[in-house]
Amino acid sequence: MRKYHLVATVALLWTMGATASAQWLSVPLPGTPRTPDGKPNLSAAAPKTSDGKPDLSGIWKADTTRYNDNLLPPGTEAPMLPWAADVYKHRVSTMGYERPMTFCMPHGVPDAFTTPMPFKIIQTSGDTIILFEEFHKYRQVHTDGRKLPEDPDPAWYGYSIGRWEGDTFVVDTSGFKEGTWLDNNGHPHTEALKTTERFRRINFGRMDLEVEITDPKAYSRPWKSDTIHFLLMPDTELMEHLCENNRDLQSLQEYWGNKK
Amino acid sequence: MMRAKVAIAVGVISLALAGRALAHHSFTAEFDATKPIMLTGTVTKVEWTNPHTWFFIDVKNPDGSVTNWGFEMPGPAQLLRQGLKRDSMKIGDVVTVDARRSRDGSNNANAQTVTMASTGQRLFGGTAPVP
Numbered sequence: 001m002r003k004y005h006l007v008a009t010v011a012l013l014w015t016m017g018a019t020a021s022a023q024w025l026s027v028p029l030p031g032t033p034r035t036p037d038g039k040p041n042l043s044a045a046a047p048k049t050s051d052g053k054p055d056l057s058g059i060w061k062a063d064t065t066r067y068n069d070n071l072l073p074p075g076t077e078a079p080m081l082p083w084a085a086d087v088y089k090h091r092v093s094t095m096g097y098e099r100p101m102t103f104c105m106p107h108g109v110p111d112a113f114t115t116p117m118p119f120k121i122i123q124t125s126g127d128t129i130i131l132f133e134e135f136h137k138y139r140q141v142h143t144d145g146r147k148l149p150e151d152p153d154p155a156w157y158g159y160s161i162g163r164w165e166g167d168t169f170v171v172d173t174s175g176f177k178e179g180t181w182l183d184n185n186g187h188p189h190t191e192a193l194k195t196t197e198r199f200r201r202i203n204f205g206r207m208d209l210e211v212e213i214t215d216p217k218a219y220s221r222p223w224k225s226d227t228i229h230f231l232l233m234p235d236t237e238l239m240e241h242l243c244e245n246n247r248d249l250q251s252l253q254e255y256w257g258n259k260k
Numbered sequence: 261m262m263r264a265k266v267a268i269a270v271g272v273i274s275l276a277l278a279g280r281a282l283a284h285h286s287f288t289a290e291f292d293a294t295k296p297i298m299l300t301g302t303v304t305k306v307e308w309t310n311p312h313t314w315f316f317i318d319v320k321n322p323d324g325s326v327t328n329w330g331f332e333m334p335g336p337a338q339l340l341r342q343g344l345k346r347d348s349m350k351i352g353d354v355v356t357v358d359a360r361r362s363r364d365g366s367n368n369a370n371a372q373t374v375t376m377a378s379t380g381q382r383l384f385g386g387t388a389p390v391p
């Protein structure tokens with residue numbers, strides 16, 4: 001009898017295994033407004049939490065990789081101090097070969113939102129959690145009323161608190177360590193960086209983000225990103241993405257290292 | 261003047277990057293979009309891994325010798341969303357690959373499209389939207 005159960009279980013698992021990825025990638029999610037034919041209604045109104053605030057929860061992805069290349073609106077330049085302009089020029093002229101991802105380090109704030117990979121927002125009453133598919137990373141935005149730490153240990157993603165201004169979720173972040181680039185082109189920052197991210201869910205299927213960059217050690221004045229548009233990815237889940245087979249590093253280092 | 265040059269360079273690179281959905285390293289730093297190569301060969305290995313999937317094919321040269329070529333594709337998550345699975349390409353399959361060569365001159369390239377040679381079935385790329 002026990003043997004029969006084992007065989008049945010193995011058979012079931014084998015059958016499930018054949019379609020596991022499809023079920024994972026295409027899974028009807030509860031709470032999704034739908035049209036009469038059962039498809040997600042992406043133009044439905046933005047959902048609200050029990051306290052009446054917009055609910056940003058969902059799986060999102062930027063509608064283009066343009067912001068990931070350059071955070072600024074087209075045709076504009078960041079007010080870089082001379083050293084920052086030199087760093088930027090070097091990074092552009094070497095085609096970004098030294099960007100953190102080459103070494104399996106993730107994008108940071110704000111550019112983890114703009115990669116070609118999705119992220120998942122889980123909004124609760126005291127925290128808004130962002131899970132990034134890229135490299136399996138996360139950010140926490142605390143909404144329990146705490147202040148930003150005064151002497152934080154510098155961190156890759158910094159420390160984030162969030163508040164609501166009307167229907168806009170405003171996230172202030174500071175306490176960064178150097179290392180991330182603000183975008184793939186390579187706008188630099190220092191530990192003095194502070195970011196303010198403003199999220200607005202337009203409807204069920206769309207969300208916008210504007211980011212203000214303040215870093216007096218790298219830029220002569222605060223500056224704003226282009227408006228970043230996100231599209232909801234309905235009825236799906238995040239997949240694992242790690243850095244277990246980085247074949248690119250050696251090639252990049254050899255090619256660009258030899259050009260120096 | 262220098263600023264204008266940097267702005268132009270950034271513009272060119274941004275254009276070159278447009279449509280590339282490599283979430284990991286810089287595409288343009290590793291591969292040369294101006295060096296396309298089309299090869300047909302027999303699959304010898306598939307590495308269904310992050311951050312990039314790689315596969316390798318043996319290609320017969322005009323002189324009868326055989327060269328093993330390696331091709332990079334997006335990682336499994338992006339490929340799964342395009343309908344590929346870890347067993348979509350098997351060792352022994354004969355595939356045609358349209359790719360862009362590595363800048364380092366090695367026998368590596370970035371796959372743009374992969375087609376099953378016997379059936380013409382497009383496995384990857386082309387009109388399929390890259391997420």
